Amino acid sequence: MLKLADIQKRLLHFGLVALALCVLPVAVALAGPAEDGFAQMRALHDAEKPQELVDQFKDVDLSTWPEAARAFHLRGHAYLQLKDAANAERDLEAAVERSPKNGYFWHSLAETYRRFLKDDARALNAYNKAFEMVRADNGGQKPYGWMPINATLEAATILLHQTKYAEALKVMERYDDSDAERLGVYWGRRMLRMYGHIYAAMGREEECLAKFHAALELEKK
Numbered sequence: 001m002l003k004l005a006d007i008q009k010r011l012l013h014f015g016l017v018a019l020a021l022c023v024l025p026v027a028v029a030l031a032g033p034a035e036d037g038f039a040q041m042r043a044l045h046d047a048e049k050p051q052e053l054v055d056q057f058k059d060v061d062l063s064t065w066p067e068a069a070r071a072f073h074l075r076g077h078a079y080l081q082l083k084d085a086a087n088a089e090r091d092l093e094a095a096v097e098r099s100p101k102n103g104y105f106w107h108s109l110a111e112t113y114r115r116f117l118k119d120d121a122r123a124l125n126a127y128n129k130a131f132e133m134v135r136a137d138n139g140g141q142k143p144y145g146w147m148p149i150n151a152t153l154e155a156a157t158i159l160l161h162q163t164k165y166a167e168a169l170k171v172m173e174r175y176d177d178s179d180a181e182r183l184g185v186y187w188g189r190r191m192l193r194m195y196g197h198i199y200a201a202m203g204r205e206e207e208c209l210a211k212f213h214a215a216l217e218l219e220k221k
Helices: 004-013 017-030 033-046 050-057 068-081 085-098 103-116 120-137 146-161 165-172 177-201 205-219
Strands: none
Touching: 033 050, 033 068, 050 068, 068 085, 068 103, 085 103, 103 120, 103 146, 120 146, 146 165, 146 177, 165 177, 177 205
């Protein structure tokens, strides 16, 4: 027989967040505190209720939980959504410390460094870590999800603003024109335009125009 906590997890898996929240109080009463807490955090995260998540778990010691790394990430991500940089940094660094091969944890930490702490040096390192970890999970093959391409674009943007054009170009060479359609219109277009901006900064006008033209052609498909 399925436990209520297991039922909740299945509801979350199928996107039935409202139903998951309905069975939550009963599940909490029957399961262990750490297991309940994590399930509740997941439900609040999936329901896009970061303030409620923080209000309920801000004083909880997550370090003893079996799912400590993921719990720290959920709370850190909630703080990130609420633009509470100091607490987001604390929790997301705790998540990365416990699970250093999780690319998504590195990406959330990079966003905190870049968007709110304005620390481009640490953000650049974290974005590159995010990409590397996802590529490693993909058996060393080029990953095509939203996160690795976003990490690539953000890293290249930092280097472009630092006038490190050759380094920015090297980062972007993780992807090329042949990847544009596989990335989809939105990400493929952004990838091509980033190449265009870098080539423009380098004075490589012909290559710049070719990339922007390719981006326009992609939008027509």
